Amino acid sequence: MKIVVCVKQVPDTETRVKIAASGSAVSEADVASWIVSPYDEFAIEEALRIKEAKGGEVVVVTAGPDRAQAALRTGLAMGADSAVHVKDPLVDASDTLGTARALAAAIRTLAPFDLVLCGQQGVGGDNSQMPGLLAELLDLPQVTVAVKIELQDGKAVVEREIDGGRETWETPLPALVSAQKGLNEPRYASLKGIMAAKKKPIQVLDLAALGVDAASVAPKVSVTAMELPPARPAVRMIEGDPQTQAKELVRLLHEEAKVI
Amino acid sequence: MATILTFAEQRDGKLRRASLEVVSEARRLAGGLGAAVTTVLIGPGTESLAGELASYGSDRVVVFDDAALGAYATEAYARALSQAISDARPAVVLLPFTAMGKDLAPRVAAGVGAGLASDCVALEAKGGKLVARRPMYAGKAYATVEWAGEPQMATLRPNVFALGQPDASRKAEVVKGSAPASSRAKVAAVGASAQGKVPLTEAQIIVSGGRGLKGPENFPLVEALAEAMGAAVGASRAVVDAGWVDHQMQVGQTGKTVSPSLYVACGISGAIQHLAGMSSSKVIVAVNKDADAPIFKVADYGILGDVFEVLPKLTEAAKAHFASRG
Numbered sequence: 001m002k003i004v005v006c007v008k009q010v011p012d013t014e015t016r017v018k019i020a021a022s023g024s025a026v027s028e029a030d031v032a033s034w035i036v037s038p039y040d041e042f043a044i045e046e047a048l049r050i051k052e053a054k055g056g057e058v059v060v061v062t063a064g065p066d067r068a069q070a071a072l073r074t075g076l077a078m079g080a081d082s083a084v085h086v087k088d089p090l091v092d093a094s095d096t097l098g099t100a101r102a103l104a105a106a107i108r109t110l111a112p113f114d115l116v117l118c119g120q121q122g123v124g125g126d127n128s129q130m131p132g133l134l135a136e137l138l139d140l141p142q143v144t145v146a147v148k149i150e151l152q153d154g155k156a157v158v159e160r161e162i163d164g165g166r167e168t169w170e171t172p173l174p175a176l177v178s179a180q181k182g183l184n185e186p187r188y189a190s191l192k193g194i195m196a197a198k199k200k201p202i203q204v205l206d207l208a209a210l211g212v213d214a215a216s217v218a219p220k221v222s223v224t225a226m227e228l229p230p231a232r233p234a235v236r237m238i239e240g241d242p243q244t245q246a247k248e249l250v251r252l253l254h255e256e257a258k259v260i
Numbered sequence: 261m262a263t264i265l266t267f268a269e270q271r272d273g274k275l276r277r278a279s280l281e282v283v284s285e286a287r288r289l290a291g292g293l294g295a296a297v298t299t300v301l302i303g304p305g306t307e308s309l310a311g312e313l314a315s316y317g318s319d320r321v322v323v324f325d326d327a328a329l330g331a332y333a334t335e336a337y338a339r340a341l342s343q344a345i346s347d348a349r350p351a352v353v354l355l356p357f358t359a360m361g362k363d364l365a366p367r368v369a370a371g372v373g374a375g376l377a378s379d380c381v382a383l384e385a386k387g388g389k390l391v392a393r394r395p396m397y398a399g400k401a402y403a404t405v406e407w408a409g410e411p412q413m414a415t416l417r418p419n420v421f422a423l424g425q426p427d428a429s430r431k432a433e434v435v436k437g438s439a440p441a442s443s444r445a446k447v448a449a450v451g452a453s454a455q456g457k458v459p460l461t462e463a464q465i466i467v468s469g470g471r472g473l474k475g476p477e478n479f480p481l482v483e484a485l486a487e488a489m490g491a492a493v494g495a496s497r498a499v500v501d502a503g504w505v506d507h508q509m510q511v512g513q514t515g516k517t518v519s520p521s522l523y524v525a526c527g528i529s530g531a532i533q534h535l536a537g538m539s540s541s542k543v544i545v546a547v548n549k550d551a552d553a554p555i556f557k558v559a560d561y562g563i564l565g566d567v568f569e570v571l572p573k574l575t576e577a578a579k580a581h582f583a584s585r586g
Contacts, residue, residue, distance in 0.1 A: 013513045013533045017400040026401060038514050095375060096366075123513055124397050127378040132334070132366025141444035142334055144363045157448070161508060163359040163459035171445035181514060182507040218408070220375025225404040226396070229539065235546070235562040245563045246573035249545065250581045252561060257543045259522040260465070260489065260581065 001056030002113040003047040005080065006103060006130065007040040008122040009064055009071035017228070024223050036071045039119025041186040042179035046149055047117050048079045049184065054151065057081045061106055063091050063099050069202065076197035077189030084110070088206040090217050098217030100133035105210040107138060113174055115156070120145045120178040131178035141171040145180040262295040265350035267341055268313055269360050270301065275309050277423070278356035278462060280316050282416050284424035285383060286354055287317025292385030295351060298322060300344045300437070302337050303329050307434060314432035316424050322437045332360055333443035338367040343439040345372050350411050352390055357415035359459070365415050374413040377405045381420045381540070390414070398513040398536035418462045419519050460509065463492035465522045468511055470496035472527020472548060472567050476504035481571040482526050488578040494518070496528045512537035527567040530555030547571065
């Protein structure tokens with residue numbers, strides 16, 4: 001069983017976002033710490049559990065600048081066997097589709113594989129696109145937002161979230177599955193794991209090495225401006241005993257805010 | 261004439277409200293872009309929904325009603341939608357950012373080579389081109405995005421775009437589409453919880469509970485208030501991680517990002533990752549016993565008090581209000 005896990009390095013979810021001087025990006029200088037996107041940790045954990053149960057190997061793949069290598073080291077420290085780092089300024093400046101094309105090319109170099117796992121969303125960009133983009137580019141069946149994955153011979157049975165409920169899907173392998181919170185509890189890397197990760201191989205590939213031309217990663221969607229959300233008006237505190245407060249709130253919601 | 265193409269999600273033969281929001285927005289944009297609106301419907305027996313789509317602004321409805329398209333399957337639906345896109349060569353493609361739209365749109369975007377902006381909360385036609393606004397970092401920042409080339413593809417956040425006034429006299433041309441309906445990954449069973457529940461992301465009112473409830477045994481206080489208000493139930497990450505409630509109820513940066521008309525936060529202090537997920541709600545109410553809780557910084561109305569005393573009274577008052585309005 002060979003499993004490829006796509007990961008993205010993102011600002012810690014506790015980050016107070018500041019806008020960069022360019023006015024169209026988040027200020028990286030104000031990001032105190034970078035983490036593996038939480039949904040990708042579920043994907044790594046699931047891959048490791050499958051490997052532990054059935055044997056095989058786990059390869060973590062990312063695209064990003066030098067700093068993104070830390071995300072790969074985290075995956076390796078958790079127990080992945082090797083890593084691929086797609087590193088090219090044109091990919092960093094690309095959009096979701098361009099990044100997916102570069103990542104798909106990197107994943108193809110790892111064929112044959114049985115399963116590609118991704119987080120269902122990279123926190124920050126919040127696009128929730130990479131799983132579907134990669135599945136189409138790699139011509140794999142996809143099952144997204146998985147909360148349970150069971151592998152049987154040649155197929156995966158996946159429980160996935162839909163609006164207001166869950167469904168069970170089946171797919172032949174190889175397939176791409178994206179991980180949702182609830183799939184598992186990711187492990188912490190052990191000290192031994194962290195030490196071992198330092199010796200595990202990370203293959204660095206740029207667009208030329210991947211055989212992807214610059215035109216195919218030219219962004220089709222660009223952020224032209226970024227701003228902080230508008231400040232909300234000051235709170236209006238409702239006084240009185242609980243009964244008075246409750247009645248007054250309901251009155252205000254009906255008469256003033258007109259939401260009930 | 262340019263085309264704006266929309267995907268209309270239906271479930272059990274009923275159009276999702278989010279699909280009608282997308283058609284309404286397409287109609288609104290059609291003026292600025294000098295475009296006509298084409299809507300794609302997928303599923304057997306869905307042709308009967310074309311009239312409703314027309315009343316909200318579709319000029320043309322393409323129906324893929326192959327019997328094999330009854331249950332949603334990504335590849336089959338993606339093929340149908342991609343086929344419609346190749347046929348219509350639209351300038352703009354819009355889908356709702358529902359669970360289905362989220363699953364479908366990227367696959368189609370990669371297939372037709374379109375730039376895709378997810379979860380947009382505002383669209384505008386500028387000089388014949390689309391400009392969108394979308395939250396990033398779960399709403400800690402808002403990005404303005406533009407496209408190079410066409411189609412300009414976007415998914416629209418449910419509950420944000422206004423429904424148009426339906427006009428029953430509007431008619432649409434209905435045409436049949438066809439595309440191979442096979443799919444490798446497909447649904448095998450629907451879970452029991454799927455029936456009749458309003459998804460958090462589409463709820464008009466959400467009542468959420470946090471650590472101030474002290475334990476899972478007290479969560480019914482939140483559920484009772486939600487029921488009295490006809491609201492969906494949400495929760496903070498702290499109580500989801502503590503295992504009180506299912507993670508599907510989590511609101512925040514690693515849960516759902518929501519924009520209801522009314523969000524009632526009960527015993528939620530307002531960690532930054534929670535605020536990120538709900539601060540775009542139209543009206544926010546906070547009930548908390550800590551006057552310094554960050555939740556009061558985003559709230560419109562605040563009750564400084566004990567959730568154990570306030571929630572039962574609030575439930576009573578809400579019941580009385582809704583009873584008096586029938």
